[in-house]
Amino acid sequence: xxxxxxxxFFAVLIFQSACLLTGCESSIKQEQKKAADISEEPLGxxxxxxxxxxxxxxxxxxxxLSKLAGKIPIISMVFTRCTFSCPRIVAxxxxxxxxxxxxxxxxVVFVLVSFDSDRDHTAELKAFTKQMNLNKSWMVLHGNxxxxxxxxxxxxxxxxxxxxxxxxxSSGLTLLDTKGAIAIQVDGxxxxxxxxxxxxxxxxx
Amino acid sequence: xANNIFRKRAFICMLTLLAPVSVLFGAVKDMVKIPGxxxxxxxxxxxxxxxxxxxxxxxxxxxxxxxxLLFVKANPRWAKSKVxxxxxxxxxxxxxxxxxxxxxNFSKIKDGPVTNISWYAATAYARWKGKRLPTLNxxxxxxxxxxxxxxxxxxxxxxxxxxxPTPAVLPPVGSTFKNKFNVYxxxxxxxxWVSDFNSIIMTxxxxxxxxxxxxxxxxxxxLGAVDKENYAAFMRFAFRSSLQGKYxxxxxxxxxxxxxxx
Amino acid sequence: xxxxxxLKTAAFLLATAFVLSNCTFKSSGKEDDSVSGQxxxxxxxxPRVPISGNYKYAKKVIVKLEVxxxxxxxxxxxxxxxxxxxxxxxxxxxxxxxxxxxxxxxSNHPNNKLPHNIDLHSVTGPGxxxxxxxxAPGHTSQFSFKAINPGLFVYHCATAPVGMHIAxxxxxxxxxxxxxxxxxxxxxxxxxQSEFYTKAKFGxxxxxxxxxxxxxxxxxxxxxxxxxxxxxxxxxxxxxxxGETVRLYVGNAGxxxxxxxxxIGEIFDKVHVxxxxxxxxxxxxxxxxxxxxxxxEFKCETPxxxxxxxxxxxxxxxxxxxAQIKVTGKEDESIYSHKQxxxxxxxxGSAVQSITKAPREVxxxxxxxxxxxxxxxxxxxxxxxxxxxxxxxGLPGAFPPLANSDYLMSLKxxxxxxxxxxLTGIIKVNGKQYDGVMPQIQLTNDEVASIMTxxxxxxxxxxxxxxxxxxxxxxxxx
Numbered sequence: 001x002x003x004x005x006x007x008x009f010f011a012v013l014i015f016q017s018a019c020l021l022t023g024c025e026s027s028i029k030q031e032q033k034k035a036a037d038i039s040e041e042p043l044g045x046x047x048x049x050x051x052x053x054x055x056x057x058x059x060x061x062x063x064x065l066s067k068l069a070g071k072i073p074i075i076s077m078v079f080t081r082c083t084f085s086c087p088r089i090v091a092x093x094x095x096x097x098x099x100x101x102x103x104x105x106x107x108v109v110f111v112l113v114s115f116d117s118d119r120d121h122t123a124e125l126k127a128f129t130k131q132m133n134l135n136k137s138w139m140v141l142h143g144n145x146x147x148x149x150x151x152x153x154x155x156x157x158x159x160x161x162x163x164x165x166x167x168x169x170s171s172g173l174t175l176l177d178t179k180g181a182i183a184i185q186v187d188g189x190x191x192x193x194x195x196x197x198x199x200x201x202x203x204x205x
Numbered sequence: 206x207a208n209n210i211f212r213k214r215a216f217i218c219m220l221t222l223l224a225p226v227s228v229l230f231g232a233v234k235d236m237v238k239i240p241g242x243x244x245x246x247x248x249x250x251x252x253x254x255x256x257x258x259x260x261x262x263x264x265x266x267x268x269x270x271x272x273x274l275l276f277v278k279a280n281p282r283w284a285k286s287k288v289x290x291x292x293x294x295x296x297x298x299x300x301x302x303x304x305x306x307x308x309x310n311f312s313k314i315k316d317g318p319v320t321n322i323s324w325y326a327a328t329a330y331a332r333w334k335g336k337r338l339p340t341l342n343x344x345x346x347x348x349x350x351x352x353x354x355x356x357x358x359x360x361x362x363x364x365x366x367x368x369x370p371t372p373a374v375l376p377p378v379g380s381t382f383k384n385k386f387n388v389y390x391x392x393x394x395x396x397x398w399v400s401d402f403n404s405i406i407m408t409x410x411x412x413x414x415x416x417x418x419x420x421x422x423x424x425x426x427x428l429g430a431v432d433k434e435n436y437a438a439f440m441r442f443a444f445r446s447s448l449q450g451k452y453x454x455x456x457x458x459x460x461x462x463x464x465x466x467x
Numbered sequence: 468x469x470x471x472x473x474l475k476t477a478a479f480l481l482a483t484a485f486v487l488s489n490c491t492f493k494s495s496g497k498e499d500d501s502v503s504g505q506x507x508x509x510x511x512x513x514p515r516v517p518i519s520g521n522y523k524y525a526k527k528v529i530v531k532l533e534v535x536x537x538x539x540x541x542x543x544x545x546x547x548x549x550x551x552x553x554x555x556x557x558x559x560x561x562x563x564x565x566x567x568x569x570x571x572x573x574s575n576h577p578n579n580k581l582p583h584n585i586d587l588h589s590v591t592g593p594g595x596x597x598x599x600x601x602x603a604p605g606h607t608s609q610f611s612f613k614a615i616n617p618g619l620f621v622y623h624c625a626t627a628p629v630g631m632h633i634a635x636x637x638x639x640x641x642x643x644x645x646x647x648x649x650x651x652x653x654x655x656x657x658x659x660q661s662e663f664y665t666k667a668k669f670g671x672x673x674x675x676x677x678x679x680x681x682x683x684x685x686x687x688x689x690x691x692x693x694x695x696x697x698x699x700x701x702x703x704x705x706x707x708x709x710g711e712t713v714r715l716y717v718g719n720a721g722x723x724x725x726x727x728x729x730x731i732g733e734i735f736d737k738v739h740v741x742x743x744x745x746x747x748x749x750x751x752x753x754x755x756x757x758x759x760x761x762x763x764e765f766k767c768e769t770p771x772x773x774x775x776x777x778x779x780x781x782x783x784x785x786x787x788x789x790a791q792i793k794v795t796g797k798e799d800e801s802i803y804s805h806k807q808x809x810x811x812x813x814x815x816g817s818a819v820q821s822i823t824k825a826p827r828e829v830x831x832x833x834x835x836x837x838x839x840x841x842x843x844x845x846x847x848x849x850x851x852x853x854x855x856x857x858x859x860x861g862l863p864g865a866f867p868p869l870a871n872s873d874y875l876m877s878l879k880x881x882x883x884x885x886x887x888x889x890l891t892g893i894i895k896v897n898g899k900q901y902d903g904v905m906p907q908i909q910l911t912n913d914e915v916a917s918i919m920t921x922x923x924x925x926x927x928x929x930x931x932x933x934x935x936x937x938x939x940x941x942x943x944x945x
Contacts, residue, residue, distance in 0.1 A: 046291055152403060153324060153450030154291060160404035163256070168406055296577065296605055368548050368676035370536055371580050436679060439627040440581060447582035447603040454604050455577050 047180035048154050053147030055113070058125035058140045069180060072107045072203055074196070076173040077148075077157050079116040080128040085171045088189045090132050093173065096193045097137070104204050107178070110138045115152075115159050115167045117145050156185060177203050236262040236463065237387050244346040247438050248405065258346045263339060264460035266318075266378035266389045267397065268330065270301070270311065273319040276330045278305060283326055292325040296453045316377035318395045318458040324450040327398045327459040338400035339462035341445075345438075347384070348391045355382040359392065363437035366393045371456050396444055398459040405446040502527050502568050510559035513693045514705055516655040516716060517562040521648055525566030532559060533574045534583045534602070534624075534637070541663060541689060542696035542787065544672035549636040549694070550583070550624070556694030557659035557720065558622070558639030565617040565646045570609065571596065577605035583632065584608070588620035588758070589641045597625035617645035619742030619760040621718050630722055634664055634682055636694060638720035640760060645744070652764065653711035660728070660755070660777060660788065661694070661720035662687035669786060685723035689787050690777060696787035699775075707767050709796025714764045715775075721757030727778035728755050728763070730792070732771060737764040752778050767794045769803045813904075834917070836924075836932050843921025846914050851886075851922075859926040865903060867896040870926030881923060881933055883941040886915050912938040 049066035056062050074093060078086035093110050100108060114120035120128075125140040134140070143151070152159055159169035172187040175196055184199045239262070243255040277283050277298075284304035288297055298321050302310040322330075324338075331337050339347075351359060362382060381393035448454075505527035509517045520526075535554045541547040552558025563569060573585050582603050586595035590612045593599075599610035623629075624637035640659065664682040667675040669689060681687065692698065699705055707713055719726045729752040738747045739762035741755070755761045767773075775790040776783035783789050834842070848857060851869075855861045859870035869875055874896040875882045884890075889907035893900055910918070912935040919938070923930025 045289065048291065050289055050291065149401060149403075150325075150328070150450075156449060158403045158406055160401070160406060163254075170406070364679065365676065367580060370538060370548055371578050436628040436631055440631075443601075443627045444582050444603070447601045452603055452606065456580055456604070 045179070046182070048151075048176060048182070049180035051147075051150060051154070053143055053150065055141040055143045055147070056122060056125075057142075058122065058129045060122045065180070068109060068111070068176070070107070070178050071109045072178060072200060073109045073111045073176045074173055075111040075113065075155060075176065076171075077113045077115055077152060077155065077159065077169065079114050079167050079169075080120050080124050081116070081166060085169075085189060087132075089171055089173070090134075092189060092191070092193070096196055099193055099197050100200060104201055105137075107204065108137065108200060110134070112138070112140045113148065113151060114140065114142050115148060115161070115169060116165075117143065117148055119165065175199055235265055236461075237265050238465070239263050239343070239347055239386055239388075242346065244342055244349070246342060247345065247435070247442060256342060258343060260465055261339075261343060262336075262463045262465060263343070263347060263386075263388060264336075264462070265387060267395060267458050267460045268319050268327075269316055269378055270319045271315040273322065273330060274301075274305065274311070274315075276333055280329070280333065283329060288326070290451075292451055293323040294451050294453055296321055296455070297323065297326070299453075300455065313374055317375040318378050318390075320375065320395060320455050320458045321453040322458065323453050324398050324402065324448075328400070331459075331461045334461060336461035336463040338398055338459060341399045341401050341404060343462060344397065344399045347386060347388055350384040350386050350388075350391075352382040353385045353387075360435065360437045363392045363441075367437070367440060375456070396441070396454070396457040398457065399445075402445045402448060403450070405442055501525070502566075505529065507531065508561060508563065510553065510561055511657070512553070512555045512559060513557050513657040513659060514699065516560055516642075516657050519562065519644060519648060519651075520564060522564065525564060525568065527568045527570065528563050529570045529572070530561055530563075531572040531574070532561075532585070533576060534579060535576045536579045536581070538674065540695055541665075541675070541691075542670060545665075545667070545670065545696075546674045547663065547665065548674070548676060550579075550581070550632060551636050552585070552622075552624075552639050556636035556638075557657075557661070557718065558637065560639060560657045560716070561622075561641040562644065563614055563641070564644045564648075565614055567614045567643075568611060569614060570611050571600070572607055572609050573600045573602055574607040575602040575604045579604040582626055583624050583637065584626050585622055586625040587612075587622035587641055589614055589616065589618070589622070589643050591615055594625060595622075601626065614643045617643045617744070619643075619716055619718070619739065619762055621720060621758050621760055623720065623758070630682055631677060631679070633720060633722040634662070634677055636661070638718070640716055640718045642716060649714070652714045654705075654707050655714045655716065656705055656792075657716050657718075658692050658775065658790065659694075659718040659720055660690065660692055660726050662722065662724055663689040663691070665689065682722070687723065687786065690724065690782040691787040692775060692790040697789070699790035699792075701791070704772070704791035704793040707792055707794050709767055709770050709794055709799075712764065712766045713792070714762060716760065716762055717755060718760040719755040719757055723757060724777075724779070724782070725757055726755040728753050728761065729776055729778045730763075730765070731774040731776060733765045733767070733773050735763040735765050738762070767792075767796075769799055770794045770796045771803075833934055833936075834913070836920070839917045839920035839932060840924060842914075843917035843919075844925075846910070846918045847921050850908055850910065851918065859922070863899070865901075867894065867899075867901045867903075869922050869928075871928065872896055876923065876928060876930065880941050881919055881930070881937070883915065883919055883933065883938050886910065886918065887938070887942050912936075912942065 049064075049069055051065060054062055054064055074096065076089050076093065078089055080086075090112070093112075097105075097108075097110065114125070116124075120142050122142070125142060128134075129138065129140055151157075155172075155174045157170050157172065159167050161167055170187065171189050172185060173196075174185045175183045177183045183203060184195060186196065239258075239260060241260040242258050244258050245253065245255040281287060281304070282289075285298045285301060286304050300314065300321055328338055349359065352362065355362065357365075375395065378394070379389045381390045383389050384391055448457075502525045506520075507529040510530070510532070511517050532552055533554070534550070534552060536548065536550045537554070538546050538548050539556070549556050571585070571587075573583070575583050582601060584594075584597045584600040584602060586597040588595060590596045592612055596610060596612060600608045602608040620641050620643065622639050622641050624632040626632050638659065638661065640657065664678045664686070665675040665688045666678045667673065667688075678688075689696065697703075715730075717726075717728055719728075735750045735753065736748060738750045738753045739745070740747050740753070742760035742762060747753075750763075753761055753763065771794055773792040773794060775792070777788040854866040855869050856866075859868060861868040867874065874894060878884075885905060886908040890905040891903075893902045895901075908915075915938045916933045916935045919933040920930075922928065923933065
């Protein structure tokens with residue numbers, strides 16, 4: 001029994017040393033590798049749905065972005081405590097919502113993704129939805145820091161967390177086509193929605 | 206007889222402990238522990254106010270072409286011909302011959318820092334290694350540490366690097382200066398990705414950073430640069446602000462960081 | 468009659484139709500504001516200027532400019548890592564027309580180290596385009612602007628740190644020709660003044676680089692035209708023929724200094740002050756601010772070398788702010804004659820005047836003949852030989868000879884009074900008449916004694932010793 005125990009520990013030690021020397025990965029590293037890769041979908045496509053991030057919406061459901069396939073999403077990034085530009089972003093999106101012809105509205109989804117992974121959980125998102133009077137065509141999402149950062153890269157949004165927990169961020173919105181590829185991006189606030197509306201119409205022809 | 210048994214058991218216990226310790230050792234091989242400290246961000250909503258940097262591990266040297274090749278071989282979706290267009294632009298790994306270069310056409314560059322890789326590729330590599338990219342503050346904090354084997358101040362090292370053209374083949378990692386944290390090549394070799402490079406809120410016109418266009422950027426306070434005369438740092442931040450996640454640049458590479466496990 | 472009526476009506480209708488269609492044609496002709504057609508602009512390196520497009524209506528112009536960082540010559544033996552628009556310093560010359568819509572493509576070469584953008588002073592819009600054109604190495608940015616104002620404008624990189632990017636060579640000129648076009652001239656040239664701040668001193672050989680501190684202190688080592696010392700000197704001077712009209716598009720990139728631009732040997736018939744619409748005339752030196760430009764025009768009337776300088780003159784002769792235009796052709800003496808005469812100039816005129824202050828008299832022991840001859844020769848050659856020559860033969864018609872001089876040797880006071888008091892009026896020496904002026908020479912009695920001894924005993928003159936005491940007697944008016 002003792003012999004077996006000793007042999008076992010030596011075997012473990014030798015195995016670890018071998019790993020060290022050859023640079024292969026330890027068992028701990030193997031575990032982390034599973035959580036690693038960003039993409040698993042067939043590549044060569046321009047679809048943002050190649051990402052594997054998991055998001056919680058204002059109803060508490062967990063979804064991945066690929067759920068939006070077939071829809072025409074307009075995405076912007078905000079945080080619920082924002083008092084300056086985020087209400088204006090929402091207003092811009094609502095203006096677009098008004099301007100879309102009724103027969104083209106069906107597929108359009110408005111997606112707001114929060115920068116605030118620490119504080120904007122389901123309850124906050126729900127309160128925000130109510131406060132801004134957002135209907136069923138709207139999705140407000142919470143994700144972890146890494147997924148939020150990755151999405152900001154894909155949408156060309158710049159943001160920085162401040163000392164007080166608020167965010168400095170760029171404003172703008174991104175329209176995706178039914179496959180999840182970027183159709184058009186508009187920077188800034190209060191821009192004429194004409195280009196977006198035109199694009200939405202074209203995407204549905 | 207009891208003594209012997211006790212000694213043997215103690216000995217076995219020690220071996221048991223050694224095993225995971227060796228694993229831990231493996232996890233921080235080629236990395237160095239960066240002590241915590243205070244760092245004054247170059248761009249801040251409260252200019253001059255310092256922020257605390259928690260201790261972390263940082264790669265002693267930048268990731269090499271050889272190391273990145275191992276990653277690509279294990280994850281062929283990141284090969285040159287297969288990478289998604291949203292994760293890397295057309296110049297991805299353009300200095301490699303084919304997806305998996307062989308020894309002949311790799312030997313000159315294998316120990317050099319890997320470049321022409323996007324932020325997504327760098328992030329994926331870091332995750333594959335069980336690590337992450339350093340944050341901008343972490344990188345700048347280490348980048349401001351003086352050289353240990355070079356008498357020139359950091360700013361001088363940087364400005365001299367800026368004034369020289371990029372060589373056709375980059376020298377191997379570790380060939381420039383070492384700093385007092387025993388980290389090599391923080392300046393003078395390549396630009397490096399950080400996890401949150403897009404947290405630089407700088408407009409394209411670098412002259413108007415104190416007057417942020419409020420329609421473009423929501424800022425609770427004006428983001429001003431602390432030391433307008435720190436030209437070297439200005440350029441680093443200007444470079445970062447010109448990038449997008451999928452960009453690849455022939456003198457932009459990266460190194461990894463990781464948290465300290467308790 | 469009906470036929471005639473019909474004919475008249477028909478003619479009337481035709482005429483009306485013609486007139487109306489003419490009017491319609493005119494009103495449907497393009498307004499200057501709207502754009503017709505597009506083309507890609509031809510960009511040139513200094514000193515060349517693109518030929519005027521000379522089109523009546525605004526067009527869409529595509530401009531493609533590449534940023535390249537590369538090592539080139541700054542002066543003989545001196546190299547510098549320049550950052551360039553288009554591969555050279557200054558950057559490419561862009562020529563468009565008022566009202567044009569420009570689609571600008573800025574590319575940053577993948578081998579470059581740094582991000583770059585562009586601020587064109589002809590752009591009305593944030594940063595002059597800088598806000599829209601920040602470009603990482605290996606990428607291209609595109610933006611558009613309308614050339615609302617005519618004029619000659621500087622463009623430069625505006626990436627932080629802006630001063631460094633400009634100091635390293637990132638600038639050029641863009642000309643927005645007014646609607647009516649600029650009057651044609653025979654020759655057009657592109658000249659851009661700028662400074663370089665280097666770690667090494669001016670002229671020190673080798674690869675040198677940017678010196679921040681010198682830049683802060685606005686103390687450049689080099690001030691040059693078109694990016695290097697001596698670019699347009701000697702063989703590489705710009706060539707013009709007599710009678711040709713010349714227009715220079717002159718930019719000043721700074722980064723620090725204003726230029727006092729002057730062409731030695733020419734006067735500017737016209738100066739488009741600061742590159743704008745106001746025209747000044749008959750100007751020799753014009754001020755060009757840092758980050759500004761001017762257009763100067765002149766006609767070359769006479770052959771020779773014209774030298775372009777910054778008239779803050781140490782910049783021209785000690786830092787490199789020099790360029791040349793070589794004008795070849797027929798001389799015209801009525802405009803400029805070159806040197807016609809070379810004469811001696813005697814400042815004292817016909818009155819005897821002292822050349823120098825009287826020296827203090829010091830009592831000296833009397834010298835021997837040998838001593839007097841020796842020192843007399845030295846003193847003679849220093850004080851007298853200029854006129855009377857070393858060989859004592861003087862100059863015919865001007866200065867009488869001393870050698871074999873009947874006049875000198877006949878004088879009772881041994882000629883001592885001549886150097887002491889001077890001599891004017893007509894005299895006859897060896898049969899020849901001299902009517903000149905010999906000035907009074909301020910020398911001591913001892914020195915005059917030596918000279919007179921030497922003169923009276925040299926060149927076949929047979930004389931005797933002259934003592935200091937004798938000189939003193941003559942001086943005191945014996």
